[in-house]
Amino acid sequence: MKTEFPLPDFGFEPTRSFWEAAQRKQLVIPRCDDCGTLNWYPRQACSSCSGTTLPWTRVGGESTLFTFAVVRRALFRAYASEAPYLTGLVALDEDPRVRLVTRLVDCEAGQLRIDMPMRVVFRKLEFPDVHGSVLAPMFAPSPTAQGEPAENPIR
Numbered sequence: 001m002k003t004e005f006p007l008p009d010f011g012f013e014p015t016r017s018f019w020e021a022a023q024r025k026q027l028v029i030p031r032c033d034d035c036g037t038l039n040w041y042p043r044q045a046c047s048s049c050s051g052t053t054l055p056w057t058r059v060g061g062e063s064t065l066f067t068f069a070v071v072r073r074a075l076f077r078a079y080a081s082e083a084p085y086l087t088g089l090v091a092l093d094e095d096p097r098v099r100l101v102t103r104l105v106d107c108e109a110g111q112l113r114i115d116m117p118m119r120v121v122f123r124k125l126e127f128p129d130v131h132g133s134v135l136a137p138m139f140a141p142s143p144t145a146q147g148e149p150a151e152n153p154i155r
Contacts, residue, residue: 004130006078014042017056019134025122027061027137029098030054038095061120063090063139066099070109078127090118090139106140117142 008019021028030039034051038059045052068088074080086104091097104112105123118139126133 004132006076006127007125007130007132007134008136018042021056021058022122022135022137025135026058027120028056029059029092029094031057038092038098040098040100059092059094061137061139062093062142063100063118063120064093064096065089065104065112065114065116065118065139066091067114068104068109068112078130081128086112088112088118088139100137100139103136103138104140105138111141117145119143 008015010016010019018028030042031037031054032039032046032049032051033053033055035046035049037046037048038057039047039054042054046054066089068086070084071079071087072084074083079085086107086109087102088104089099089101091099103123104118105121119142120137121140122135123138124133125136
């Protein structure tokens, strides 16, 4: 299925399974059958052992906030109406070496702190001038997140 930019292209083979699973509200990552390593971004061979059987495997979506930023000026016109918005890099609890670039939702920048527990949520990704929408994995603070926000939150 060909979609309009900036929606994901379901016809792009390396990430097709990721987006199909997202439509079922599932987060999946390729896992090597030989050594069990999660491999993100999808590749032909395992980054740890060079194994070539990497089936898409459902992961829990619990993660830790590695870094974040406030986007005040969107790079692409389709995102302009969304600005300002939060983006981040989260490390999956199953394997912290797996870090996903994501949109952060259900929070304000002042609430975020590095190493904060996060969880996957699925939200509709749609844009005013683009036909169609898809469910996309995004991340929000975990209900178990404790502690004080950063001393100098991004404003």
